[in-house]
Amino acid sequence: MGPTLVLLGLAALLGASQGRTDCYGSVSRIHTSGASCRTAKPEGLSYCGVRASEKIAERDLRAMDQYKTLIKKVGEKLCIEPALIAGIISRESHAGKILKNGWGDNGNGFGLMQVDKKSHTPIGKWNSETHLTQGTNILITMINRIKKRFPHWTRDQQLKGGVSAYNVGDRNVQSYDRMDIGTTHNDYSHDVVARAQYYKKHGY
Secondary structure, eight states: OOHHHHHHHHHHHHHHHHSOOOTTOOGGGOOOOOBOHHHHGGGTOSOOHHHHHHHHHHHHHHHHHTTHHHHHHHHHHHTSOHHHHHHHHHHHHTTTTTOBTTEEGGGTEETTTTEETTTSOOOSOTTSHHHHHHHHHHHHHHHHHHHHHOTTSOHHHHHHHHHHHHHHOGGGOOOSTTTTTTSGGGOHHHHHHHHHHHHHHTTO
């Protein structure tokens, strides 16, 4: 390899490390109780909590890895942790494994991140960068709404609130401790954050 190629390789590495993904806080700092038993049981697990979230995330890892480059690209473009995008993808579609022609939720949810066609007009192919950008922008919109409603919360708390709101809307989030009441299985942000923490340890 010539010196020019070595320099180009170094530039690419440096460029990748400059893509910030921490504008909205970090899943690493969020305390989570993980998946509820109502989420774990249909997965065939006899246990609940963070361990269950990690097991489900692990099962989705191979399918997720197909989209790793895209997920990281979108995360860096929008300055949000790729691991969090992966956590939502795992929760919403098992990294696409449960979708039929890109659709889930009885034909209401579109793509890896399950954009709800009743609230949004889905764009792009179900597993495309366009779709991931749309889904992640919806998440960021929710985080920003939670920021306005709860300005005294820390950035990490607002991030978790935004994840909960991604499932049921920001109006459902009434307090930090009870934000998941009313979400699917009453554990949405706890489960997604635990899965995201797993993906973060696996290079997302």
